[in-house]
Amino acid sequence: MTEIKDNDREIHLFRMRLTAVVVFVFICFGLLVARFVWLQVVQHSKYMAQAEDNRIALLPIVPNRGLILDRNGAVLARNYSAYTLEITPSKLQSNLESVIDELAKLVTIEAKDRKRFKRLLEESKNFASVPIRTRLTDEEVARFTAQRFRFPGVEVQARLFRQYPLGEVASHVIGYIGRINQSEANDLAGGDDAANYNGTDYIGKEGLEKSYERQLHGQTGYEEVERSAGGRAIRTLSRTEPTPGDNLILSVDIELQKVAEEAFGDFRGALVAIEPGTGDILAYVSRPGFDPNLFVDGIDAQSWNDLNTSLDRPLMNRPLSGTYPPGSTFKPFMALAALETGVRKADWGMHDPGFFMLGGHRFNDDKREGHGYIDMYRSIVVSCDSYYYSLGNQLGIQAIHDFMAPFGFGQITGIDLLHEQKGVLPSPDWKRERFKRNRAAQKWVGGDTISISIGNGFNSYTPLQMAHAVATLANDGVVMKPHLVKIVEDPVTHKRTLTVPTNSGRIPLKQENIDIVKRAMIGVTSDVSGTAYTIFRNAPYTVGGKTGTAQVVGLKGQKYNAAATPERLRDNALFIAFAPADHPRIALALVAENAGWGAGVAAPIAKKVLDYYLLGKKPGDKDKPVAPPPNPDAEPQSDPQTAAPVNPANKE
Incomplete structure (x- = not known):
């Protein structure tokens, strides 16, 4: 028996299907356009800022700490620069201990360095990095730099260090600085100088180093740096120089x-x-x-x-206490x-x-x-x-x-x-x-x-x-x-x-x-x-x-x-x-x-x-x-x- 096709009906169904597809395509396209409008117009500021953050970093520049001199100009406290090997635990891709063991094959890391690192790690949970070794030699810096690709989360940093050239002489007058602990970090965060201590790792602990901390610290500068996708600096866009801390001239001879x-x-x-x-x-x-x-x-x-x-209590400030x-x-x-x-x-x-x-x-x-x-x-x-x-x-x-x-x-x-x-x-x-x-x-x-x-x-x-x-x-x-x-x-x-x-x-x-x-x-x-x-x-x-x-x-x-x-x-x-x-x-x-x-x-x-x-x-x-x-x-x-x-x- 011969089947008779209804061409008009077939054409009508085809047109309906085509219309549905077109409508669906237009709806999808409309949704895509709407999404583009949402991202490019409505949320432009938000994502622009995120893109800039990924591309541009604002890095603090720690100022030189002020000098301490006696009444005749003799230097009692000064600064010098040296390289430190620092670890950021959150960026490590393997076990912390194994990383330290591998680093010890390139630079000298003694037991006391490990103990100090662990203590600083406990005290400095909010800091970006913690030093495992300070005052690296040029040879140690070169050895690590050649193998740096093996150690994500580990960096060599140039840091300023404080030195007291006369040692014990006038130690209770001058005092000393030390790494900022968690309690001090919390106090700074709640104070007026919080921004000024960005990037600062050390603070006055005793003596004049503590009582004149604000004057000695100086004003932190900032550097706007363009970074690659891997986080490495490509070029400096702008720089605000830090202001060194004030110098203290003592009455002491x-x-x-x-x-x-x-x-x-x-x-x-x-x-x-x-x-x-x-x-x-x-x-x-x-x-x-x-x-x-x-x-x-x-x-x-x-x-x-x-x-x-x-029993002699050398840390006691006898004239004062x-x-x-x-x-x-x-x-x-x-x-x-x-x-x-x-x-x-x-x-x-x-x-x-x-x-x-x-x-x-x-x-x-x-x-x-x-x-x-x-x-x-x-x-x-x-x-x-x-x-x-x-x-x-x-x-x-x-x-x-x-x-x-x-x-x-x-x-x-x-x-x-x-x-x-x-x-x-x-x-x-x-x-x-x-x-x-x-x-x-x-x-x-x-x-x-x-x-x-x-x-x-x-x-x-x-x-x-x-x-x-x-x-x-x-x-x-x-x-x-x-x-x-x-x-x-x-x-x-x-x-x-x-x-x-x-x-x-x-x-x-x-x-x-x-x-x-x-x-x-x-x-x-x-x-x-x-x-x-x-x-x-x-x-x-x-x-x-x-x-x-x-x-x-x-x-x-x-x-x-x-x-x-x-x-x-x-x-x-x-x-x-x-x-x-x-x-x-x-x-x-x-x-x-x-x-x-x-x-x-x-x-x-x-x-x-x-x-x-x-x-x-x-x-x-x-x-x-x-x-x-x-x-x-x-x-x-x-x-x-x-x-x-x-x-x-x-x-x-």
Whole structure:
């Protein structure tokens, strides 16, 4: 049977199919156009930025850190460039340990390098790269560069490093820098300088490196670089130069600093020397010290353990944080308080029987048989305790406290270092607060005042405060803020700015009273009966000084015997001085821990410092100072009921 086709129907179906295909094609094309419009028009800015980010990189340029120099231009902290081998763990294509093992075949990687790398990796999780080796040699750089294709995520970078060319000298002044840890990174991220620290790996950790971090760091620059698809730089499109950090010109004379540090020999202790008229700190000694270069690349575990566990506490900044009873160096200020308050006149005298009685308690003088007739001049020259027991009882603790505070005792000086300790200037209010959990101990008693009067008891001051006080006395009551940085210098314009241009005020003192006390302090070094006469009798300059010896522990009625006392429980030796006496150019205070008598140990150290500063004379004898047999300035041995309490803050 023959099938008859309906041509019209076939044509109609074909046209319908063709129309459907055309419509489908147009819909697809419309969708494609719409997508193109979405990508090219609506989302143009977004994808343009992404394309530019892939093609152009904005790289930070870390500025040169400012230099630190002494007052004469000697460089104390500087920069140098070197190559480092750095790993970015997120970019590695194989196991981290295996990568390090392979790198060790090209460059020297020791066990300590691996330990430091792991520690830095833990501390620096947000950093792009972590150094596995620093200070590569040219040969090591060449070997790695030839094999770089094998190590994606590993780069050789040129970095600036900090160097302290004098090592331990003035280490507590300069401080050191170190790699930014996570806590510091978080603080920076939340601060106003977050952008300025892009690309920065190191920050000041201690000393002036920390307190002047913002000035030393400088202003970060930026470089706009075109990169290939593989991330390699092709060409530089633009560059904003970084601004170097400011240079710090210190008030410290580094040669004087060296002499002072060497003068301590094996003794622990502190010394601060100040120019009275300006507040410039000429020498700032904390012994023992440490080498700040150890911290720059990350200190190794052994060195850190040695420093951190040493009984000598080399990391402790003694002038700033160590607190000590001033001993008899407190007496000139007590004498001045007597004159200013009218409690005593300079010619008032008494017979010293060798002790002072208060409430049935006996307070012994250093000289059992007494010093005979004592007036104010002789009380300072021979360091008579009984005179000051009596004077302290007359003045009362509140008058002593109020007079001493303006001199800076127990006050923050405001020096340009962080973590300054306040110390203790005792008062009844202070004692109530100090012993608030022990009501029986809160009451101020007469024996407390007696101990305070000779610089013992609750008295506890930093060597910086003592030096500041004697500098103010030498400067006739004009107060200058002590400072280590004298000038901040702009490295570009060379503009110099003084950090302390004017005085901080004046203590209202009568010049005649100041002169009386100064004259007595001159007698300490020039009068044949003076406690420091033997040390300074041949000095070609005139010195005002005062020796001091302070107990470290209460004797509880026992007689002090240095030979039978453990070394770290022996008395501290102290000395304060200013010279030349008629126009002081230098004032100083020092403490030699557990060294014995102020006249035997502390005064000779001071003389070496004064000899160099005033005469340019360096000591030929580098040996440890030796105390002479007699004890011209020993503190009293008190009865058990009146033994001077030991300040808990002074258990160094």
